[in-house]
Amino acid sequence: MPKFIPYHRMPEKGLLPAVMVYGPGIRIWHWLNALSVVVLAITGYFIGIPPPSAIGDTSSLYVMGWIRLLHLAFGYTFALLAIMRLWLVFAEGGISHQLFLPAIWRKVWFDGFLRQIQWNLLLGGPLRYVGLNPLANVAMLTMFVIPGAIIILTGFAMYAEVTGHDSWQYLLFGWVTMLFGNTLDLHVFHRLAMWVMVWFSMAHIYIAVREDILSRQTVVSTMLSGERQFRD
Amino acid sequence: MSKHETFYDVIRQRGVSRREFLGFCAVTATTLGLGPAGAMTVAHAMETKPRIPVLWLHGLECTCCSESFLRSGHPQASEIITSMISLDYDDVIMAAAGDQAEEIVHDIIRDYRGEYILAIEGNIPLANDGMCCIVGGRPFRQQFDEAAKHAKAIIAWGTCASSGCVQAARPNPTKATPVHKLVSHVPVINVPGCPPIAEVMTGVLSYILTYDRLPELDNQLRPKMFYSQRVHDKCYRRAHFDAGQFVEKWDDDGARQGWCLYKMGCRGPTTYNACASMGWNEGTSFPIKSGHGCIGCSEEGYFDRGPFYERLPDMQQWGVESNADKIAVAGAAVLGSAIAIQTGATLVKRILTGKSLKDTPIEDAPETPGNQK
Numbered sequence: 119m120p121k122f123i124p125y126h127r128m129p130e131k132g133l134l135p136a137v138m139v140y141g142p143g144i145r146i147w148h149w150l151n152a153l154s155v156v157v158l159a160i161t162g163y164f165i166g167i168p169p170p171s172a173i174g175d176t177s178s179l180y181v182m183g184w185i186r187l188l189h190l191a192f193g194y195t196f197a198l199l200a201i202m203r204l205w206l207v208f209a210e211g212g213i214s215h216q217l218f219l220p221a222i223w224r225k226v227w228f229d230g231f232l233r234q235i236q237w238n239l240l241l242g243g244p245l246r247y248v249g250l251n252p253l254a255n256v257a258m259l260t261m262f263v264i265p266g267a268i269i270i271l272t273g274f275a276m277y278a279e280v281t282g283h284d285s286w287q288y289l290l291f292g293w294v295t296m297l298f299g300n301t302l303d304l305h306v307f308h309r310l311a312m313w314v315m316v317w318f319s320m321a322h323i324y325i326a327v328r329e330d331i332l333s334r335q336t337v338v339s340t341m342l343s344g345e346r347q348f349r350d
Numbered sequence: 351m352s353k354h355e356t357f358y359d360v361i362r363q364r365g366v367s368r369r370e371f372l373g374f375c376a377v378t379a380t381t382l383g384l385g386p387a388g389a390m391t392v393a394h395a396m397e398t399k400p401r402i403p404v405l406w407l408h409g410l411e412c413t414c415c416s417e418s419f420l421r422s423g424h425p426q427a428s429e430i431i432t433s434m435i436s437l438d439y440d441d442v443i444m445a446a447a448g449d450q451a452e453e454i455v456h457d458i459i460r461d462y463r464g465e466y467i468l469a470i471e472g473n474i475p476l477a478n479d480g481m482c483c484i485v486g487g488r489p490f491r492q493q494f495d496e497a498a499k500h501a502k503a504i505i506a507w508g509t510c511a512s513s514g515c516v517q518a519a520r521p522n523p524t525k526a527t528p529v530h531k532l533v534s535h536v537p538v539i540n541v542p543g544c545p546p547i548a549e550v551m552t553g554v555l556s557y558i559l560t561y562d563r564l565p566e567l568d569n570q571l572r573p574k575m576f577y578s579q580r581v582h583d584k585c586y587r588r589a590h591f592d593a594g595q596f597v598e599k600w601d602d603d604g605a606r607q608g609w610c611l612y613k614m615g616c617r618g619p620t621t622y623n624a625c626a627s628m629g630w631n632e633g634t635s636f637p638i639k640s641g642h643g644c645i646g647c648s649e650e651g652y653f654d655r656g657p658f659y660e661r662l663p664d665m666q667q668w669g670v671e672s673n674a675d676k677i678a679v680a681g682a683a684v685l686g687s688a689i690a691i692q693t694g695a696t697l698v699k700r701i702l703t704g705k706s707l708k709d710t711p712i713e714d715a716p717e718t719p720g721n722q723k
């Protein structure tokens with residue numbers, strides 16, 4: 119697989135050879151990441167609005183304790199996966215850099231972006247291309263990468279509140295608290311960022327399936343096999 | 351006021367016995383976490399160090415800090431501490447009034463330049479040239495600036511002085527401004543709370559007077575010894591939080607059983623204060639122990655983060671009555687409808703034109719110029 123495949127359009131007609139766009143690392147990352155987002159969103163939701171009270175004695179019950187443990191364990195996983203994803207850009211190449219850097223300055227990319235909007239308004243037809251769908255690319259950056267960064271920063275800043283002022287979490291993320299003053303805001307922004315990610319997941323899954331069905335190229339299976347295949 | 355008087359001299363003049371004095375030193379040393387030898391350190395300092403005057407000024411405030419302070423648990427404590435400070439200047443408890451009283455401020459600033467401690471209760475309103483708070487016929491801002499310039503250190507009592515409190519709540523019509531934002535060359539120590547716990551106040555004062563330095567502060571200038579842990583970290587209902595047992599309504603069984611008040615809006619998890627460990631009124635109780643959630647009164651901007659009885663604070667900037675979850679539901683509804691409309695429209699279009707439901711036929715595909723790389 120070549121390093122750093124730029125976004126480019128494919129001919130509209132004809133059967134084309136498949137192109138390898140995702141290495142194994144990116145594919146594994148994608149599904150682990152999806153799993154941790156699901157676990158984090160469910161446990162996170164319940165941290166904010168706990169489930170109905172458990173009945174019994176505190177000596178044997180640990181409902182919130184387990185929810186928080188799961189959340190924190192997957193929180194670390196999510197953060198480590200984010201580091202892994204950045205490393206994969208250089209280690210694996212392919213189209214993996216496009217997530218962080220949509221090529222807005224390139225004419226084809228911007229043309230593709232406008233054509234995707236038209237296509238989604240049911241005007242015009244679908245495009246075939248190698249690279250991320252330009253419209254989806256923008257959504258990924260603004261509704262996943264940026265909220266993801268906010269979630270990691272506020273998440274560890276809240277964690278620093280638990281571990282105290284002498285912890286490494288405080289050393290690294292204590293400054294985030296200073297941006298807000300009142301740490302209740304950390305919770306609010308963390309939660310808002312979660313909802314943005316939930317919106318993203320709704321749109322992301324829907325569009326992936328839709329494009330796979332309608333635009334004569336693979337989308338969903340590409341994240342499993344790594345290959346973009348084109349249909350006639 | 352002789353410069354060579356020690357604290358102990360003044361305390362004895364007030365008729366406090368040596369026994370009471372040593373009792374005070376022991377209690378203070380314990381609150382400060384100094385260990386068994388600490389009492390003697392405090393006593394020694396008080397017997398030998400020259401007395402430092404404390405100037406206690408009131409800005410825009412409600413006097414709850416003074417109220418709390420005068421009710422400090424150990425009866426001798428208030429007596430002893432007030433003898434350290436009261437007669438110098440505190441317009442709530444001093445006998446002098448008018449020009450005579452204002453003169454005291456001038457005298458202290460002149461005689462003890464760079465040596466006195468300035469304690470500020472309340473904050474400084476800047477709107478309309480400071481006309482919202484007049485002391486001695488002048489805007490408080492002027493008195494504050496004069497006193498602050500030559501102080502050795504400034505103690506900002508309460509949430510008002512530390513971060514603004516109620517009078518600085520949105521839209522802050524008087525432009526009430528906390529002390530640390532108006533001072534540049536003098537160290538400031540914030541002692542937030544509405545009011546702060548009496549023993550915390552006496553503890554901070556005793557520490558400064560005994561050791562002649564400020565206690566260790568965190569990045570919001572609060573003394574770490576009292577403000578480094580959240581109410582939630584020391585709360586006796588924490589076991590119910592971890593177990594997942596919450597009060598859902600004020601009159602439910604959970605409320606009777608003393609379960610966690612998280613769902614009733616308790617701000618303990620985001621509030622740094624010593625209430626849960628030291629308690630109020632000689633350790634009798636504190637809000638959560640009395641069955642009411644913490645409202646986070648020692649935190650910056652707490653008054654703008656209501657309602658106090660709901661876990662998620664309002665976000666008025668997004669419209670009345672909205673919070674994170676309501677915004678989320680609205681967003682999801684818009685997105686869901688968009689998805690439904692697009693799917694429906696696609697199906698209808700395909701059926702009407704009699705085309706396959708899978709893969710867009712090539713004749714519909716747009717012409718692409720060049721198919722460039």
Ligand code: HEM
Pocket residue numbers: 154155158159161162163165166167186189190192193194196197269270272273274276277305306308309312315619
């Ligand atoms: C997809 C990623 C994540 C989602 C969707 C998510 C979601 C949430 C939500 C909704 C809350 C409840 C906020 C509230 O109402 O108080 C929460 C709390 C929290 N999250 Fe996350 N989170 C994520 C990642 C992380 C990460 C990476 C960390 C870092 C360790 C983290 C640490 C925390 C902590 C410490 C709390 C507060 C726990 C408490 O108050 O007991 N989260 N999370």
Ligand code: SF4
Pocket residue numbers: 581582583585586587588589591609610611612616617618619638643644
């Ligand atoms: S009552 Fe408040 S401070 Fe106590 S455990 Fe529950 S949430 Fe925490």
